[in-house]
Amino acid sequence: MEPSRTARAVIVGGSLGGLAAAHELAAVGAEVAVYERSAGNTRARGAGIVMQPEVEDLLGRLGVTARQVSVELWERQQLHLHGEPDRYAMPQSMTSWDTLHRTLRAPLEGVCHRRDSALRRVTVEGAEVTAEFGDGHTAQGNFLVGADGIGSATRRLLDPATRPAYSGYVAWRGLEPESALPDDLRDLLSGRFTVFSAEGQQVLCHPVPGAEGELGEGERRINWVWYTNVSERDLPRLLTGRSGRTHTAFLPPGEILPETEKELLGTAEVTLPAPLTRLIEASEVFLQPVYDLPPFRMVADHAALIGDAAGTVRPHTASGTSKAFGDAAGLAAALRDWTADRPLPAERLAHWEENRLVELLTLAEAGLDLAARSQLGTPAGPRYFAGA
Structure with a gap:
């Protein structure tokens, strides 16, 4: 046989x-x-x-245990345009794609x-x-x-x-070394899952392991995403990179045009809490439409x-x-x-x-x-x- x-x-x-x-x-x-x-x-x-x-x-x-590849969070906080954050205990483990x-x-x-x-x-x-x-x-x-x-x-x-099919909104993203942020911003975001919501937009932010999987405080990275409603007719302009190429699904880090970056920061200053605007300003932004x-x-x-x-x-x-x-x-x-x-x-x-x-x-x-x-x-x- x-x-x-x-x-x-x-x-x-x-x-x-x-x-x-x-x-x-x-x-x-x-x-x-x-x-x-x-x-x-x-x-x-x-x-x-x-x-x-x-x-x-x-x-x-x-x-491999989850603890070996994850950052342990202990709290969730809701930021507001004005006033102190609302905080409550919510243990959670966050890892990263890489x-x-x-x-x-x-x-x-x-x-x-x-x-x-x-x-x-x-x-x-x-x-x-x-x-x-x-x-x-x-x-x-x-x-x-x-x-x-x-x-x-x-x-x-x-x-x-x-x-x-395009969903009607995009995800602006950033992934920055914790050590590169000012102390007060790092203290605000460290150990917490941070949320801000308003009509037509939402921000989520939390620490993840460092580029080589580091988990120690100061060695990790801060991951953030800012969802905003964007009309489909505006996508080609926002997805056009410094190379002149118009992307469809992903504008890589370093490709955002100066005029788009200026528009991004201007919108953040008007609509987001000040700490989140500072975080975006310190970041190498990339962009993903949500489909x-x-x-x-x-x-x-x-x-x-x-x-x-x-x-x-x-x-x-x-x-x-x-x-x-x-x-x-x-x-x-x-x-x-x-x-x-x-x-x-x-x-x-x-x-x-x-x-x-x-x-x-x-x-x-x-x-x-x-x-x-x-x-x-x-x-x-x-x-x-x-x-x-």
Whole structure:
């Protein structure tokens, strides 16, 4: 009797969801290979991450505790334009994209992890899947996992009609060394999750580990995000960088135009508490429009979508990363004991898809509700950064 053939999984996307899928599928016996479209080191496009159970569970199986990769907060504070902050106890653990990425990547040192691999074509013949990339490289496997984010090439190949839709607001972001901030500002923000809300805008701010994972006071970074309503017609102007290129999904740090930066600080001075304006002024700002991608499906012929490739949730739920980890764990459970010479466990995959889509829809609705409380993305909410 011939031995069973190990299933080979081709994972498209080398960010956190793709790395989680690599760990989960390897744990159930699959041979995994990861293909990332970025040519260099993948940059953190949403630096702060709330430590959630799904993330903590995978870390634990890798021998890493949440405390080793997180900043412990003890308090939440609500800032106001005038007057003292409102504060109350709320313990919380915060990590960062790059800390998690480094932690997940290190144990996969012996696994194929190929960069500069933009997916162009997928073909399925029987039980064999072939992925073709922009540089001419091809990869063969028995199952394809699309973990390539909201702009997923995998999803476009499976369903060309599905496109993300602009939500009506953007996220201005910064990630600054704690040591670079004035003492009074650092004291205000250290150990706390800071919030400011007004009609059509919201600011969230908290410490995260340092660039190399440092957790000591003064060695960490301050992560902040400022959500503001922006009309879609103003996006191209705000997303135009110093290089002259107009970006679509992400304006990198260092690219904001001087006139946009001046407009940003002018708006902050009028609408935000003074400490937050000072923080933004001290930061290298980057910009992300918030997009919605409704769930379509997660399973196709010898393929699956996970994370934002399958559908998005608004960032206010603090569950984008944990959802991707949960998707990966459930997919691996559905494929447990499957080998390349056996039919796919279609019933288990269908059950996984049904359950995850229900959860995705629930989270998506919760995110819309949280955004609406600050009139973010709603027709009634005021607009900012309106062009002439």
